[in-house]
Amino acid sequence: MKYVRVDYQGKPCWGVIKGEEVLTLTVPPYEGLDYDGEKLPLSQCKLLAPCDPTKIICVGENYAEHAKEMGSKPHSTPILFMKGLNTLNRPDGAVHAPEFVGRLDYEGELAVVISRKAKDVKAKDCSDYILGYTCLNDVTARDVQQQDGQWTRGKSMDGFCPIGPWVTDEVDPAALKLVTRLNGKAVQQGNTSDFITPIPQLMEFITASMTLEPGDVIATGTPMGVGPMIPGDVVEVDIEGIGVLRTQVV
Secondary structure, X not given: OEEEEEEEOOEEEEEEEEOOEEEEEOOOHHHOOOEEEEEEEHHHOEEEOOOOOOOEEEEEOOEHHHHHHOOOOOOOOOEEEEEOHHHEEOOOOEEOOOOOOOOEEEOEEEEEEEOOXXXXXXXXXXXXXXXXXXXXXXXXXXXXXXXXXXXXXXXXXXXXXXXXXXXXXXXXXXXXXXXXXXXXEEEEEEEHHHEOOOHHHHHHHHHOOOOEOOOOEEEOOOOOOOXXXXXXXXXXXXXXXXXXEEEEEO
16 A cells, blocks of 8 residues: 555645545554545645654664765664654655755665554564655755764754655565666665665664654665755655655755
């Protein structure tokens, strides 16, 4: 299924995509598929972020080649950081950096959306806690990140986490092609089969330390090729079997 959150004529709602229609739900999909009987034309819906997390957990340098381009060696255990909820941004939304930011980077990623409360999950059971997968752009103020020596401010400015266009459970996340395009040109090309720490082991590692709630997001890391964006640029994160997340820099 493809789960979506949309705005139709000023009214936000959850739904499931079926063909060119959205079958609307009374509650978020991780609370159960309770259809209300209404059907909306997808073409007339404004896509919203397809989740309402309590937290956004990000994995740093989960591709060896990206770690290398950032001047690091592959890590023996995952590096985790968080983006604030103020960063959540919709598909086709705009990203605007404060004037003091000198370099604004794209980072295309596969994201995992959690379906139910998860604590001390074993790797072999991780699929029982996952609603599905979507695209994410881990927008980063790179010069601020480097200046601060830690990642919170550079990763957590308003609107710095575009996510979508929907969440799907119709893909196997173990080997998905990911392409990030800047103004139509491919700038990142990766495959989730190259993760240093695959999703099952990430789930076990994360939930050993913290409880994940329904709707929470895990951003699984970006492949090599991160680079700068400027106002007027359009970034597309395209993941095989999921779709395309577009963001405009203003």
